[in-house]
Amino acid sequence: MDVIDLSAHAHQRPSPTAELAGGYGRIAVIGAGAWGAALAAVAARAGRSVTLWARRPELAAEINATHRNARYLGDAALPPQIRATADLREALAGAQAALVVVPSHALRETVASLAPHLAPGAPIALAAKGVEQGSGLLMSEVAAQAAPGFRIAALSGPSFADEVARDLPTAVVIASSCAGDETPETSIAARLALSMSTPTFRCYVSDDLMGVEIGGAVKNVIAIATGMAEGAGFGHNARAALITRGLDEIKSLAHALGGRRETVTGLSGMGDLSLTASDAKSRNFAYGLRLGRGEKADSGALVEGVRNAVSVTELARARGVEMPICEAVRSVVHDGEAFREAFHRLWTRPLEGEPRALDLAIAHPAAS
Ligand SMILES: NC(=O)C1=CN([C@@H]2O[C@H](COP(=O)(O)OP(=O)(O)OC[C@H]3O[C@@H](n4cnc5c(N)ncnc54)[C@H](O)[C@@H]3O)[C@@H](O)[C@H]2O)C=CC1
């Protein structure tokens, strides 16, 4: 009889899958816009039992009847197993985890209203990208206030909803901090990653919640800047510079808030920034593009970077972190400064060192 040589697999670590007991069997997705419906599709494809809460009963009825979400996802087919409802209590009945996918400005009220119906011990995973206006809190901090006692995680990364809905290959990161004797391998983030991964949707795990969330919140503001540059015809050099220096702004803010710089080079930082800041499929980039062309910018779609230009810069100012690109976006979008003037100011700031640790400030010869 042949002896199977296991040495070829000796480099592989034992899987913690058994310990995680297969992840969460029943998931409630709260929010049935583009990203909520796409994530519900992922969870259903991953073999989870999925309920999807839509704010409008008509949308829930449409999803149940047609297995599509035409307004947000065109003709992408959703798995028929998804059960949509406009009743929050019904959506959360028996759920072992809740995935909250509403705009960042609606997160506090949504989490507060779901908490009484969610089983104690079930984690709340957040997919919104932003910093709350006024409080300057990250989404996980807002959720911790709105639903005291529940464990919080964040799902982020480069992931256009329509591509995910169409089951195209995508990788994201799920982050949570470790409590008690938890390790990253036994964390709620790992359990959620196990619950959501499919052959096409690959979930990485992180224990740097702050670092992951900052990347998602700031990249939308930078994407408005690259969109404006594109709209103004500035070319590819300017875009590459904005993406790279934008990443530096994300790193500095994440570090100031206790996140890790290397997290920012991962999917939720570099990954999402490079996607969002270079493609008109992004609502933030498209908004900037219209502004840069001198057109009416507002299309009615959700553009997180507009509110977040203010909340991110307020947070940065409070922490003494310089974010000149985000400040320029704020100035154009909220203070009515002409884009070309804002850009000229940005490009003729005192010359600096790269990296920031090389602490220089040399007057720019062309500064007006
Ligand atoms: N669309 C995408 O490709 C991705 C979106 N995200 C993030 O996910 C979050 C949601 O985005 P989308 O689903 O794309 O937006 P969307 O505009 O497609 O859908 C938003 C949903 O939230 C609901 N909603 C709006 N205001 C609400 C309120 N006050 N209370 C309760 N529900 C409310 C809307 O009715 C809609 O169903 C955003 O923070 C976005 O940055 C993250 C990754 C990918």
Ligand SMILES: O=C(CO)COP(=O)(O)O
């Ligand atoms: O976050 C996203 C992709 O990861 C979606 O970006 P927009 O909100 O700019 O469309």
